[in-house]
Amino acid sequence: MGRISDARERLLKAANELTWKQGYNAVTVDAICDAAGVKKGSFYHYFESKAELTKAAIEAWWQERSRPIIESSFAPGVPPLERLKRYFEGIYESQMKIKREGGTLLGCAFFRLAIEGEGVEPDVREAARHALSRKRKYFVQAIEDAKQAGLIRVDDVEAATQAVYSLFEGALARARIQDNPEPLKGIYEQVL
Amino acid sequence: MGRISDARERLLKAANELTWKQGYNAVTVDAICDAAGVKKGSFYHYFESKAELTKAAIEAWWQERSRPIIESSFAPGVPPLERLKRYFEGIYESQMKIKREGGTLLGCAFFRLAIEGEGVEPDVREAARHALSRKRKYFVQAIEDAKQAGLIRVDDVEAATQAVYSLFEGALARARIQDNPEPLKGIYEQVL
């Protein structure tokens, strides 16, 4: 019944790209509509508000972009430390590609959104935080496995993950701030 | 000649507090004026735009808040590694205090601003980046000194600083995101 359309997908994609670059509050509904080639009336046919769109966009981003990349690095068969190494290298490559194609290095989309603070609807922030905590789980697992396999000596897996994950997200955020991949270089070596 | 006023200082203070919490784009000139108890006409008597105010506010923040705290930890007489330890502990304490008094943990004001990306005037971002690089210099110095004193074994001071600084800023940003000081605990131990 009725016609079919990919306007919803185009809106999600445009929302992610613009919010990633400019931040939640700097992006207007009009700008998202323009980028998606969708009229405002249609926007509100698909989403009840800018906040709802953003929440849906975060989930779509995780399912379609982040998760596949993470799971290919953190595959079950791969040795624990190799998983981290692969992931860090993959991130370096993908950030370089983003910079090459879009002109600026953008870092982690979820981190960018989650850090905003007040002035962003609480449930939007919560969605971004949730995506970050999903990502973090792969780190915990890898470090736990590395410990079991006797590859590293740590007494507190939770504390070790805290450090590795802070270093990783910190480097990624600093790369965005400086628009320069330098902080991402050799994270794997720094982790050890 | 003419009367004297502290309206300018009140505006700088209000701008910093609000921008730290809510981000550049979420804060309005009206909100800053309200918080400072200053009328809009007066605002534009002191600053030619919101961007100019923010730049001035960043500089004031650095001079009056960040720098004194940093310099008391990184004092010349203090042994290099002790400097880092003092600084990390000081940050932990001050973030806890901010949370106690303001209800939320806010992290680093410069980092928060610098990460915004497009959608913030380039010179505002540049001012925030500049403050971060000033901060980073104290880390380089401490690590360099620690190497000279034979306290640590590193071949590349620049790379080591990269890691320590990413870990520190990453932990601080994550503490903000989670509104929880957990990532800040034991950074000093993690650094070693």
Added chain:
DNA sequence: CTTGAATTTGACTAACTAGTCAACTACATT
């Protein structure tokens, strides 16, 4: 006490903001 420069005020604009809505269109299903 007078002067005049620094400061304050509030009303103003023009542009932009998120969100609404009723009419219109195209097409998958029958």
Added chain:
DNA sequence: AATGTAGTTGACTAGTTAGTCAAATTCAAG
């Protein structure tokens, strides 16, 4: 081919935004 429903449109509102301005006020200095 008819039909109904999902999708589209553009003009609309009401509130907010950064920034302007001329007139009024205050008070340090002469």
